Amino acid sequence: MEKIKRLAAAIIPLLITLLLGVALAQVIHPQSRLEIPLEPIMANAEGVETLDLSTTTVYSVYLPVMVNPPLNPKKGFGAKAQPACNDLVKVNASWYFNWTSWPDSTCSPDQKEKFVPRIYNADGMAFLSVAIDNAQASGWLIGFSEPNLPWQGNITPKQGATLWRQIENAALPKGIKLVSPSPNQWNPGQHGYPYGHQWTWYMVNEYKALYGTNPHFDALGWNIYKSKASDIKAFLNARRGEALDRGYNVPFWLLEYGGDCGSSVDQIRSTMENTNPWLDSTPWIGRYAWFANRITTLDSDGVDNKKCSLVNSSTGDLTPLGYTYRGY
Numbered sequence: 001m002e003k004i005k006r007l008a009a010a011i012i013p014l015l016i017t018l019l020l021g022v023a024l025a026q027v028i029h030p031q032s033r034l035e036i037p038l039e040p041i042m043a044n045a046e047g048v049e050t051l052d053l054s055t056t057t058v059y060s061v062y063l064p065v066m067v068n069p070p071l072n073p074k075k076g077f078g079a080k081a082q083p084a085c086n087d088l089v090k091v092n093a094s095w096y097f098n099w100t101s102w103p104d105s106t107c108s109p110d111q112k113e114k115f116v117p118r119i120y121n122a123d124g125m126a127f128l129s130v131a132i133d134n135a136q137a138s139g140w141l142i143g144f145s146e147p148n149l150p151w152q153g154n155i156t157p158k159q160g161a162t163l164w165r166q167i168e169n170a171a172l173p174k175g176i177k178l179v180s181p182s183p184n185q186w187n188p189g190q191h192g193y194p195y196g197h198q199w200t201w202y203m204v205n206e207y208k209a210l211y212g213t214n215p216h217f218d219a220l221g222w223n224i225y226k227s228k229a230s231d232i233k234a235f236l237n238a239r240r241g242e243a244l245d246r247g248y249n250v251p252f253w254l255l256e257y258g259g260d261c262g263s264s265v266d267q268i269r270s271t272m273e274n275t276n277p278w279l280d281s282t283p284w285i286g287r288y289a290w291f292a293n294r295i296t297t298l299d300s301d302g303v304d305n306k307k308c309s310l311v312n313s314s315t316g317d318l319t320p321l322g323y324t325y326r327g328y
Contacts, residue, residue: 220253253288310322
């Protein structure tokens with residue numbers, strides 16, 4: 001009897017060790033394994049009872065761990081302040097522009113493709129060759145900023161046509177794609193300024209009169225600030241119809257957009273939340289850029305627009321809007 005007990009005591013630990021080893025092997029590949037029976041091993045004077053082992057199959061399921069949502073190729077921002085590329089990471093955005101021909105100096109060389117250079121106004125033409133060089137990484141160059149406003153781009157449609165011809169001659173042979181100048185959202189004649197958002201079509205007419213063909217646009221740029229997402233959508237849909245009527249079935253780049261920065265953060269966030277899903281789901285929206293990453297100064301009307309910032313310029317932390325924008 002003592003011999004049987006000693007034999008059982010020796011066998012049971014070996015069986016348990018064997019079963020544990022087989023179980024651990026299931027972590028990598030599903031396979032049959034020994035399963036411990038519910039009944040214990042019994043020993044008596046006649047000997048050790050036969051141990052029946054059953055088998056089962058174990059499958060391991062591996063779930064992905066999502067650290068950041070995937071980058072949205074449409075989403076970017078206007079970079080009013082450094083460090084632009086750090087802020088891209090913070091809000092999980094894909095690209096930026098800064099109204100100049102040069103990328104943010106704080107960005108590393110391997111981040112060049114995230115920058116899209118711009119010829120801001122007529123004076124910016126002096127740096128056209130620089131802009132072309134810096135456009136090689138992203139493949140894109142943006143035209144004048146709000147040329148319909150005297151305190152912004154300040155270019156007449158006829159002047160814009162002749163300057164655009166120069167940009168085409170420099171950019172197109174090198175394979176650079178062109179985004180049209182982006183007027184603001186004012187109607188023609190509003191506040192005493194004649195062209196409004198129709199500036200682009202006035203320029204198209206002037207260009208065609210000079211050169212006998214339409215100017216080359218790979219994308220059409222627009223700026224708009226509205227409190228209601230429905231107003232932003234209506235504005236862009238109207239411009240889309242005008243573009244198609246003129247033969248421009250090209251993507252739209254929303255180069256500046258936002259809510260009313262003089263209103264509450266909740267109101268601005270509501271504008272973003274009701275606009276961004278539409279921008280993402282609309283196939284003819286190529287890119288969009290929130291204004292802005294960090295706003296540190298008053299605008300031309302003396303309005304403090306800091307509430308529209310995505311990143312707090314003092315702390316470097318995301319603002320409430322920045323957290324919302326990060327999710328798109």
